[in-house]
Amino acid sequence: MRQRDATGTDTDDSPEAGVTTGFLARRVGVSPTTLRSWDRRYGLGPATRPKGHHRRWTPDDVAMVVEMCRLTAAGIPPAEAARAAKAIALQAAKERSDGRTAPGAQEERPRPPAGAAHAAATAPPRATASRSGSGLPLGNVRQECKGLARAAVRLDSVAVQEQLTESLRVHGLVVTWEEILGPALQAVGRKWQAAGDRYVEVEHLLSWHVSATIRHIYVSAALTRKASDSSPVILACLPEEQHTLALEALNAALAERGVPTLMLGSSVPAEALLAAVQRVGPSAVVLWSQSRATASTPLAHHVAETRWGIRGARTQSRVLLGGPGWRRTQHPGLLRPHGLHEALLMLDPPETTAPLTV
Numbered sequence: 001m002r003q004r005d006a007t008g009t010d011t012d013d014s015p016e017a018g019v020t021t022g023f024l025a026r027r028v029g030v031s032p033t034t035l036r037s038w039d040r041r042y043g044l045g046p047a048t049r050p051k052g053h054h055r056r057w058t059p060d061d062v063a064m065v066v067e068m069c070r071l072t073a074a075g076i077p078p079a080e081a082a083r084a085a086k087a088i089a090l091q092a093a094k095e096r097s098d099g100r101t102a103p104g105a106q107e108e109r110p111r112p113p114a115g116a117a118h119a120a121a122t123a124p125p126r127a128t129a130s131r132s133g134s135g136l137p138l139g140n141v142r143q144e145c146k147g148l149a150r151a152a153v154r155l156d157s158v159a160v161q162e163q164l165t166e167s168l169r170v171h172g173l174v175v176t177w178e179e180i181l182g183p184a185l186q187a188v189g190r191k192w193q194a195a196g197d198r199y200v201e202v203e204h205l206l207s208w209h210v211s212a213t214i215r216h217i218y219v220s221a222a223l224t225r226k227a228s229d230s231s232p233v234i235l236a237c238l239p240e241e242q243h244t245l246a247l248e249a250l251n252a253a254l255a256e257r258g259v260p261t262l263m264l265g266s267s268v269p270a271e272a273l274l275a276a277v278q279r280v281g282p283s284a285v286v287l288w289s290q291s292r293a294t295a296s297t298p299l300a301h302h303v304a305e306t307r308w309g310i311r312g313a314r315t316q317s318r319v320l321l322g323g324p325g326w327r328r329t330q331h332p333g334l335l336r337p338h339g340l341h342e343a344l345l346m347l348d349p350p351e352t353t354a355p356l357t358v
Contacts, residue, residue, distance in 0.1 A: 073147025289325030
């Protein structure tokens with residue numbers, strides 16, 4: 001359909017006419033500068049360039065760029081990813097010329113060369129200082145983190161899940177959380193705070209997939225765990241604290257190691273938390289605070305001082321303070337792990353550190 005723009009020039013906004021570079025950049029989650037760079041370096045640009053008009057990306061061009069994003073997010077070097085993306089685009093065009101597919105149709109995506117996929121999966125950790133192309137403040141992160149951020153920004157739920165599943169398969173939960181998921185979630189949170197509500201949908205999409213995937217790990221591990229007489233670890237967010245993802249990751253990691261847990265979730269009232277400690281008699285209690293507004297040192301000490309058990313052998317639980325809400329000052333009698341790995345060292349196995357006998 002032809003229309004006139006603000007200058008009175010005829011424009012064609014039909015799908016066949018293609019989309020602008022800015023529109024495509026927003027769709028795939030990379031900057032317009034990145035698209036122009038890919039075009040200049042690798043010839044990954046629009047097939048047609050009308051004279052006197054802005055470049056327009058046809059459905060086939062868009063499919064080629066989407067494939068480039070997928071391959072680079074998987075850790076394949078850009079030059080190799082560009083060659084594969086262009087080869088896939090040529091194959092699709094040939095099949096369409098034979099009458100097998102329609103323009104822009106999505107068939108089963110050919111996989112990248114086996115050597116490239118294997119190299120990407122088995123390569124040592126790579127931290128890159130270059131821009132992620134997602135518009136998020138990521139800094140020095142793994143390639144997988146950048147790929148996950150790109151997928152989340154373009155609201156590609158399938159790609160987000162693929163990235164999560166593959167990262168967990170290759171690296172395991174602890175490394176995936178600390179070096180991929182954690183940085184991506186923090187960057188989305190900072191961008192949301194800086195841009196108002198513009199990125200709330202990105203944060204919600206990423207958080208939902210992370211939570212669903214981690215809970216699946218917990219359920220799978222819990223169902224196969226042998227019965228244990230060990231006291232569980234209680235995990236709880238402080239009153240008014242709604243952020244649970246880090247606790248969910250710890251809960252799943254402990255379940256993988258056979259450590260029994262009791263996950264109380266978000267915003268646990270002080271009375272309910274103390275009652276749970278007295279009823280369950282946990283080996284440890286992990287208290288999560290995302291911001292200083294929810295951190296309560298008096299409540300943490302109260303939990304640590306709570307005694308449970310039979311008369312004459314009453315004991316206390318170790319208390320771990322998790323999250324950035326706790327000040328960096330010392331908390332006598334309380335443990336302060338920095339990250340998931342350190343928390344696991346303190347908690348697994350719980351019997352290595354016996355409860356305090358009072």
